[in-house]
Amino acid sequence: MCSHDxxxxxxxxxxxxxxxxKQDVPIPSYLFAIxxxxxxxxxxxxxxxxxxxPEELQAAKWELEESTETFIQAAxxxxxxxxxxxxxxxxxxxxxxYGGMENPVFTFATxxxxxxxxxxxxxxxxxxxxxxxxxxxxxxxWQDFWLNEGWTVYIERRIMAEVHGEPHRSFSALIGWKALQxxxxxxxxxxxxxxxxxxxxxxxxxxxFSSIPYEKGFYFKTFAKKSVDSYEFKSILLDFFASxxxxxxxxADLDFESWFYKPGYPPKPDFDTSxxxxxxxxxxxxxQLTTRSNSAEAKFTPHKAxxxxxxxxxxxxxxxxxQTFPTPLADTAVRTMGEVYGFASSRNVELVxxxxxxxxxxxxxxxxxxxxxxxxxxxxMKFVRPLxxxxxxxxxxxxxxxxxxxxxxYHPICRGMVxxxxxxxxxE
Numbered sequence: 001m002c003s004h005d006x007x008x009x010x011x012x013x014x015x016x017x018x019x020x021x022k023q024d025v026p027i028p029s030y031l032f033a034i035x036x037x038x039x040x041x042x043x044x045x046x047x048x049x050x051x052x053x054p055e056e057l058q059a060a061k062w063e064l065e066e067s068t069e070t071f072i073q074a075a076x077x078x079x080x081x082x083x084x085x086x087x088x089x090x091x092x093x094x095x096x097x098y099g100g101m102e103n104p105v106f107t108f109a110t111x112x113x114x115x116x117x118x119x120x121x122x123x124x125x126x127x128x129x130x131x132x133x134x135x136x137x138x139x140x141x142w143q144d145f146w147l148n149e150g151w152t153v154y155i156e157r158r159i160m161a162e163v164h165g166e167p168h169r170s171f172s173a174l175i176g177w178k179a180l181q182x183x184x185x186x187x188x189x190x191x192x193x194x195x196x197x198x199x200x201x202x203x204x205x206x207x208x209f210s211s212i213p214y215e216k217g218f219y220f221k222t223f224a225k226k227s228v229d230s231y232e233f234k235s236i237l238l239d240f241f242a243s244x245x246x247x248x249x250x251x252a253d254l255d256f257e258s259w260f261y262k263p264g265y266p267p268k269p270d271f272d273t274s275x276x277x278x279x280x281x282x283x284x285x286x287x288q289l290t291t292r293s294n295s296a297e298a299k300f301t302p303h304k305a306x307x308x309x310x311x312x313x314x315x316x317x318x319x320x321x322x323q324t325f326p327t328p329l330a331d332t333a334v335r336t337m338g339e340v341y342g343f344a345s346s347r348n349v350e351l352v353x354x355x356x357x358x359x360x361x362x363x364x365x366x367x368x369x370x371x372x373x374x375x376x377x378x379x380x381m382k383f384v385r386p387l388x389x390x391x392x393x394x395x396x397x398x399x400x401x402x403x404x405x406x407x408x409x410y411h412p413i414c415r416g417m418v419x420x421x422x423x424x425x426x427x428e
Contacts, residue, residue, distance in 0.1 A: 011321050025083055025104065026225050028138050033103045035090055039213060044089070045069035047082075051092035051106075055116070060091045061113045067121045067163070071128050074162040078155060079132045079220055095379035099123045099416040102130030102152075110380050115348040118179070119312035121159060122172065129155035132220050139228035146196050147233055153221070170272035175313065177268065178320050189264040197230050197260040207420075230260055233332035276317050282306055283321035289333035290325060291362070302340045312348050323361070331364035345369070353383040360390040368395055372402040381414050 040054040044065040052060045068087070076082055088106045091114060100123050101108040107127040113120040133155055134148035153176065160167035187193050193207070219228075222236055234256055241247040259266070273280075285300040307315055322329065329337070338344030343355035344367075352374065359367030371391050375384060392399040403422060407415055 014197050023104065027070055027104055027135065028227065031108075031135060033101070033108065035092070035106075035108065039090075041061055045072070045087075047072070047086050048084070049088045049089065050411065051088065052111075053093075056091060056111070059116065060089075062358055063116070063118055064089060064121060064124060066118060068124060068128075070163055071121075071125045071159055074159045075125075075128055075132070077162065078158045081138060081394060082131060083224075084131055087126075087131070089124065093412050094377055095414075096407050097381045097384075097411040099380065099382060100127040102134055103129045104131070104135050111347040111414075112378060112380050112383070114191065115312070115350070117312055117348060119348060120350060125159045126152060126156040129153075129159065137220050137223040138227045140198075140229045143198050143200050143291055144229045145198070147228060147230065150196075151199055167272050167275050171275040171317075172269050172272070173269070174276055175317060177271070178317075180265075183266060191263060194263040199205050213225060221407070259286055275314065277313050279310075279317040281319050286322055286329065286333070286337075287325060289336075290327040290359065301338055304340055307341055312351060315341070315343075316354060319351065319358065320357055323354065328362040329358060329364075331359075331362050331366070333361050334359045334364040335366055338367075347422075349374075349378055349380070349383055349404060353378075356387060357390055360387075360394055363394055368398060372398055375402050376406045379410050379414055381417060384410070384414060385417060385421055389421050392422055 030109070038053060039051050040057045040315045042061040044050045044061060045068045048064075048068045050057070050060045051063050063076065068089070070245045072082055072087055078371060084105050090106050091109050091110050091111050094111050096108065097108050099110050099113070107124065109127070113123045128147070129152045133151040135404050137147075139145055139147040157169045157172050160172055184191075184194050186354055192199055212422075219233060219236055219240075223232070238248075238251055241251060286302075288300045307318070310318075338355055339357070343351050356367045356371045356374065360371065371387055375387055375391075378384065388399055388403065391402070400422060403418060410418065
């Protein structure tokens with residue numbers, strides 16, 4: 001809740017404008033944030049408002065007004081009524097390094113979700129879910145980060161199932177599993193940071209940040225307005241199911257120590273693949289166009305109609321499947337994909353960033369400069385770090401030059417992480 005008053009000088013003339021804030025729900029200090037700037041607002045629901053720059057307002061309003069209240073109502077059915085009176089979204093400048101930050105009442109969001117197709121609003125479902133998981137019940141330290149993010153992902157996917165149908169829950173989980181694979185492969189399966197409960201003594205929590213606590217972690221009234229650790233979570237879980245003999249037996253057989261402290265992959269669930277099978281089938285056709293294939297014998301010719309009926313997230317699954325090819329696409333195939341499917345010119349950064357990644361792996365020089373230009377417009381680490389790493393592999397001079405040109409644009413956290421990616425522990 002916010003109010004303001006003018007402080008008058010001795011002569012009665014207007015002086016300083018004093019704003020006061022009151023937050024009735026207790027929060028941990030990391031959730032307190034202030035933003036200022038030339039901001040405009042628009043309603044996106046009966047209890048929700050979007051704030052952003054005046055020139056960006058209408059696009060942000062259109063992107064979010066269809067789903068926000070629907071998400072809130074779905075979350076309330078899954079958990080219990082929203083505790084923070086209003087839910088608002090502040091769309092920040094492009095240097096913002098995360099998809100979103102769950103500051104209570106006001107989600108801080110990346111402008112990359114304003115893609116003109118309403119295909120990235122699942123970020124809002126995730127940040128909204130934090131209103132219960134993370135904001136009302138908070139991990140007591142960053143080694144228990146999974147208690148914030150794992151349960152938030154669970155609620156997010158329950159929301160998507162409630163709004164769009166159960167297959168969308170598995171579809172989202174399959175995209176998440178790919179992100180989990182990428183993180184574990186980058187760290188190594190035996191690395192400390194692939195555990196659910198991480199030992200952060202002497203380590204920077206930013207170095208440990210990855211998709212692992214989101215995906216590997218995949219209780220609220222008892223701990224509302226409190227902090228909780230992994231063992232308190234275990235205790236309340238056992239207590240909750242104590243009167244259910246079948247559930248109690250299953251929990252008694254569960255190896256909590258392994259779940260908490262074993263590095264590497266968790267058991268892979270049996271996902272519903274109905275929404276991804278078509279994506280995998282198209283990707284398999286593109287294998288005919290890799291550098292080891294005989295293009296003269298290839299029977300597959302790409303057409304725009306291949307993906308015309310797909311959602312953007314189905315395109316994401318297709319692109320990620322192509323990224324896993326042991327042999328990269330031929331550079332001519334990369335150009336064809338970008339032109340025929342429109343990935344090269346897409347406004348959706350989720351698509352264009354993955355497409356550039358495929359092109360960089362293929363050493364397709366057509367994407368080198370566009371990648372550098374994108375890195376000068378987007379500061380979200382989800383895209384920035386993988387693209388810098390890939391660009392560095394094929395054209396180190398361009399990667400370093402691009403970073404030096406844009407270093408002041410990046411958020412300090414993003415800048416520091418990219419420096420580690422490009423230069424290791426010390427700058428060249």
